[in-house]
Amino acid sequence: MSGFEGIFGHVPGYLLVFPLFWGSVVFFALVMARHLRIFAAVRAAGPSPFADVPRRVGGLVRYTLLQTKMFKDPRAGIMHFTIFWGFVLLTIGTANVVTGGAIQAVIQVPAGGVLWTAVSAMQNTVAVLVLLAVGYAFVRRLVTRPRRLAFTRGALIILVLIGGVVASELLAQAFEAARYGSIAGAFVADALAVPLANLAPDVLYAVFTVLWWAHIAIVAIFLGYLPFSKHLHIATAFFNVYFRKLAPRGELPAMDLEAEDATFGLRTLQDLGWKDLLDGFTCTECGRCTAACPANMTGKPLNPREMIMGLRHMAVDAESGLDLIPNSPILRAQAGLDDATPSPTLLATAIVDEAIPFDAVWDCVTCGACVEACPVLIEHVDKIVGFRRNLVLEDSRFPSELTGAFRNMETAGNPWGQPRATRTDWTKGLNFEVPTVAELAAAGRLAEVEVLYWVGCAAAFDERNRKVARAFARCLNAAGVSFAILGQEESCTGDPARRMGNEYVYQILATGNIETLNRYGMAERTIVTACPHCFNSIANEYGQLGGTFQIVHHSVYLQGLLASGRLRTADADADGNPARSVTFHDSCYMARYNNVVAAPRDVLGSMAGIELREMERNGKGSFCCGAGGGRMWMEETRGTRINAERTRQALATGAEVVATNCPFCMTMMKDGLAEAESNAGGVVSAADIAELLADSLAPAIPAGRQLPVLQ
Amino acid sequence: MRIVVLVKPVPDTTGQERLGPDLRVDRVGVPAVVNANDEYALEAALKLVEAAGEGEVTLLAMAPAGAPETLRKALAMGAHRAVLVTDPALGGSDTLTTVRVLAAALRRLEYDLVLAGADTSDGGGGVVAAGIAVTLGLPYLSYAAKIEPSADRVVVHRLSAVGYDQLEAGLPALVVATQALGEPRYPSLKGIMAARSKEILSWSLADLELGDAPVGGAVTTTAVVETHAPPARAATRVVRGPAGEAAAEVVAFLAERRLI
Numbered sequence: 001m002s003g004f005e006g007i008f009g010h011v012p013g014y015l016l017v018f019p020l021f022w023g024s025v026v027f028f029a030l031v032m033a034r035h036l037r038i039f040a041a042v043r044a045a046g047p048s049p050f051a052d053v054p055r056r057v058g059g060l061v062r063y064t065l066l067q068t069k070m071f072k073d074p075r076a077g078i079m080h081f082t083i084f085w086g087f088v089l090l091t092i093g094t095a096n097v098v099t100g101g102a103i104q105a106v107i108q109v110p111a112g113g114v115l116w117t118a119v120s121a122m123q124n125t126v127a128v129l130v131l132l133a134v135g136y137a138f139v140r141r142l143v144t145r146p147r148r149l150a151f152t153r154g155a156l157i158i159l160v161l162i163g164g165v166v167a168s169e170l171l172a173q174a175f176e177a178a179r180y181g182s183i184a185g186a187f188v189a190d191a192l193a194v195p196l197a198n199l200a201p202d203v204l205y206a207v208f209t210v211l212w213w214a215h216i217a218i219v220a221i222f223l224g225y226l227p228f229s230k231h232l233h234i235a236t237a238f239f240n241v242y243f244r245k246l247a248p249r250g251e252l253p254a255m256d257l258e259a260e261d262a263t264f265g266l267r268t269l270q271d272l273g274w275k276d277l278l279d280g281f282t283c284t285e286c287g288r289c290t291a292a293c294p295a296n297m298t299g300k301p302l303n304p305r306e307m308i309m310g311l312r313h314m315a316v317d318a319e320s321g322l323d324l325i326p327n328s329p330i331l332r333a334q335a336g337l338d339d340a341t342p343s344p345t346l347l348a349t350a351i352v353d354e355a356i357p358f359d360a361v362w363d364c365v366t367c368g369a370c371v372e373a374c375p376v377l378i379e380h381v382d383k384i385v386g387f388r389r390n391l392v393l394e395d396s397r398f399p400s401e402l403t404g405a406f407r408n409m410e411t412a413g414n415p416w417g418q419p420r421a422t423r424t425d426w427t428k429g430l431n432f433e434v435p436t437v438a439e440l441a442a443a444g445r446l447a448e449v450e451v452l453y454w455v456g457c458a459a460a461f462d463e464r465n466r467k468v469a470r471a472f473a474r475c476l477n478a479a480g481v482s483f484a485i486l487g488q489e490e491s492c493t494g495d496p497a498r499r500m501g502n503e504y505v506y507q508i509l510a511t512g513n514i515e516t517l518n519r520y521g522m523a524e525r526t527i528v529t530a531c532p533h534c535f536n537s538i539a540n541e542y543g544q545l546g547g548t549f550q551i552v553h554h555s556v557y558l559q560g561l562l563a564s565g566r567l568r569t570a571d572a573d574a575d576g577n578p579a580r581s582v583t584f585h586d587s588c589y590m591a592r593y594n595n596v597v598a599a600p601r602d603v604l605g606s607m608a609g610i611e612l613r614e615m616e617r618n619g620k621g622s623f624c625c626g627a628g629g630g631r632m633w634m635e636e637t638r639g640t641r642i643n644a645e646r647t648r649q650a651l652a653t654g655a656e657v658v659a660t661n662c663p664f665c666m667t668m669m670k671d672g673l674a675e676a677e678s679n680a681g682g683v684v685s686a687a688d689i690a691e692l693l694a695d696s697l698a699p700a701i702p703a704g705r706q707l708p709v710l711q
Numbered sequence: 712m713r714i715v716v717l718v719k720p721v722p723d724t725t726g727q728e729r730l731g732p733d734l735r736v737d738r739v740g741v742p743a744v745v746n747a748n749d750e751y752a753l754e755a756a757l758k759l760v761e762a763a764g765e766g767e768v769t770l771l772a773m774a775p776a777g778a779p780e781t782l783r784k785a786l787a788m789g790a791h792r793a794v795l796v797t798d799p800a801l802g803g804s805d806t807l808t809t810v811r812v813l814a815a816a817l818r819r820l821e822y823d824l825v826l827a828g829a830d831t832s833d834g835g836g837g838v839v840a841a842g843i844a845v846t847l848g849l850p851y852l853s854y855a856a857k858i859e860p861s862a863d864r865v866v867v868h869r870l871s872a873v874g875y876d877q878l879e880a881g882l883p884a885l886v887v888a889t890q891a892l893g894e895p896r897y898p899s900l901k902g903i904m905a906a907r908s909k910e911i912l913s914w915s916l917a918d919l920e921l922g923d924a925p926v927g928g929a930v931t932t933t934a935v936v937e938t939h940a941p942p943a944r945a946a947t948r949v950v951r952g953p954a955g956e957a958a959a960e961v962v963a964f965l966a967e968r969r970l971i
Binding site (some may be wrong): 257264392393394395396398400403406407411412503504674 | 900
């Protein structure tokens with residue numbers, strides 16, 4: 001036998017496969033082309049397909065072929081992995097059918113058809129696995145119903161189609177085997193054929209015919225339905241992952257404030273980049289982002305999934321009125337059409353209040369939990385900050401309490417409006433001098449500075465965090481590190497302003513700081529800070545404004561001092577440190593944004609008698625304290641308080657100390673613990689890792705017996 | 712609707728040392744901001760012009776030559792132009808000179824309304840606006856919580872201890888603004904950019920018709936003899952606990968000091 005008359009000769013009307021299947025492919029392509037017309041209407045800026053190809057391909061392998069993010073929810077991950085790879089493998093069979101058996105014709109040539117037999121066996125195995133996975137998916141949708149899922153009819157239609165396409169193919173094969181005899185390799189079909197053997201050949205043939213055509217029909221329906229469904233991700237996820245943000249997560253898009261006639265920030269669909277739209281068309285409504293969102297969990301209107309889907313709905317709405325004729329002037333002239341562009345009104349509709357409520361824009365703590373959770377690498381936070389930029393810079397529309405913070409940052413250089421002169425007050429009470437860079441420069445001793453300690457506003461002005469600054473300074477001093485501070489010349493890095501959308505104030509502060517640091521040659525030194533927000537700005541964002549600095553977070557710096565032996569902790573026995581249990585609250589901007597997870601734990605682990613008890617949400621899966629993204633300066637009036645929820649999680653570990661490595665987290669956890677009813681009497685307290693370490697240091701080694709200073 | 716708003720660049724209140732060695736306000740070493748009470752007047756003026764759909768808001772300031780930088784911030788809120796009266800001879804001026812100079816400047820401007828803040832955070836005299844009204848013979852409507860102009864008249868709700876008095880006067884008139892008129896707006900980026908190219912007229916004493924009486928620091932009628940820092944505030948005591956107990960504690964605290 002040769003050609004499709006041979007392979008599919010027993011299928012009545014086989015030739016109809018071609019118009020049916022390839023027709024549906026053309027329809028799919030036309031609908032996708034209509035989607036692309038929306039892409040053509042937005043900003044052209046976006047990642048280049050030809051830059052960073054190895055990294056992009058690596059991401060493709062990790063996130064689409066291996067689907068590493070999906071396995072954070074192991075059962076859903078296995079289910080999805082099975083269906084994905086099952087689909088890929090079963091496509092061989094479908095491709096064979098729609099190409100007139102070309103694949104089979106080639107594969108069954110070598111070694112007497114053994115290879116095709118193996119393919120058939122593999123396909124049978126995979127079909128059973130996919131059906132099991134689809135069955136589990138139905139159980140989730142209909143029985144167990146996890147909270148994060150949206151229970152839409154669309155989701156069930158897709159499951160019916162997936163199950164149907166696989167089941168119809170397998171069952172058609174079973175009836176085929178019962179009618180015509182065993183099929184080489186198709187062991188499942190053969191087994192299913194055994195109980196069917198007694199049926200009349202005509203019946204077997206009729207059922208086979210119906211099932212075979214059902215399979216093809218479902219494939220065609222699937223293709224036609226796909227571009228309108230949440231399942232579109234199977235076409236878009238690869239592109240979305242390939243074009244993922246490669247810049248550090250903590251680096252917000254750069255902004256030119258001098259641009260003439262520009263829209264500042266994101267106002268309408270037209271202000272989005274095409275990658276932002278692709279995010280919308282890739283969302284599969286799995287709800288991992290919303291389930292991870294601390295604002296949503298505490299009853300606030302912010303819902304990251306609804307925001308992304310809202311963008312997609314806006315885009316699809318803007319397509320309405322567009323027909324399927326491609327956007328070619330010649331074709332359109334021939335067809336007598338003129339509405340070649342998407343609806344100008346809908347393209348010019350403001351996104352805020354349409355795809356996302358105004359309040360929700362301000363609920364975001366920019367913790368990045370949504371971004372971390374998303375299996376297809378959608379960027380939620382950058383968009384929310386983009387909306388804020390537009391509201392602040394163009395409309396001056398923001399929660400009224402931010403006016404004070406903005407003005408304070410601009411005029412006093414710190415969000416609290418504290419006098420600059422009190423920036424060094426935290427050093428009072430230390431039994432050693434903390435020199436400023438200016439003093440050392442005046443004395444010609446700038447070369448002595450090993451590290452610049454970037455104190456940050458919280459540690460400089462907030463009473464509780466001043467203690468952390470003193471403890472960290474004690475650690476540096478004990479390690480013999482020669483350090484200095486900027487003192488009154490230090491300003492807020494601008495992080496809160498930037499994340500509240502006030503790029504103008506951010507750039508004033510950032511350029512001022514860059515100038516100050518460069519004036520003292522600090523680009524050649526190491527800068528160390530205990531504030532993750534200061535760290536993130538200086539490490540990841542100052543580069544946009546021409547500032548390149550080596551900055552280390554204090555958790556990493558202390559880890560290094562301990563590892564190199566410059567800092568030593570006391571033995572429990574010698575010093576009598578009581579054993580205590582500690583839970584560590586990861587700050588978003590260290591763990592999730594900058595991958596610093598082990599360092600603070602190593603610091604805690606260096607101390608005698610500390611038992612680390614992890615919260616359920618820890619490391620890169622940490623739960624925000626509630627103060628990121630400028631929320632530190634906003635009232636939290638909607639829902640319950642985020643820090644109360646995080647405090648509850650911390651107290652659930654039974655630990656006596658909640659350790660932090662961020663001044664905002666410190667404030668929020670301290671307040672949360674003070675207000676928690678289950679912590680009456682303040683038994684559980686919050687402490688920065690530097691404070692715990694400073695209190696656990698070994699007595700100074702006598703002079704002359706010190707370890708050599710490592711460079 | 713043409714409105715002139717009196718604004719004064721004052722030393723930033725978050726700074727600590729605000730007096731120079733001569734016991735006068737240090738207007739060079741300390742960064743300046745727009746006097747907060749003047750921003751309420753400016754906000755009210757902008758709202759009136761926006762509501763009228765036409766008109767112009769002009770800022771008028773008497774300040775050192777470096778003031779344009781500060782005035783740009785007020786222009787960024789939406790004022791149309793600014794007039795700065797600056798002259799080395801004006802350093803160390805007293806209230807009387809300020810009144811005479813600003814009144815002379817106003818004589819050169821056309822307006823329906825003059826708006827001023829209740830007082831300034833540096834001098835704190837709170838009499839300049841009244842002095843100008845007297846000098847120019849303008850109706851003086853103070854402590855405005857509401858300003859309603861019509862074609863040739865203005866109605867003002869003047870805050871009083873028990874509510875408000877309704878005042879009415881013919882235009883032009885001088886109105887003193889209060890916080891009750893509404894929070895000053897935060898300038899948009901477009902406003903900030905536009906302010907860069909807005910007109911700031913600089914007038915010296917020679918540009919004003921001040922008559923024969925000398926003005927400025929040389930003829931000041933007041934002098935700062937001595938200054939004292941206010942006593943440091945005692946530590947704040949925060950009462951925590953269930954509402955009932957906390958209230959009892961607060962009452963006991965106040966009773967102990969014979970405050971209730």
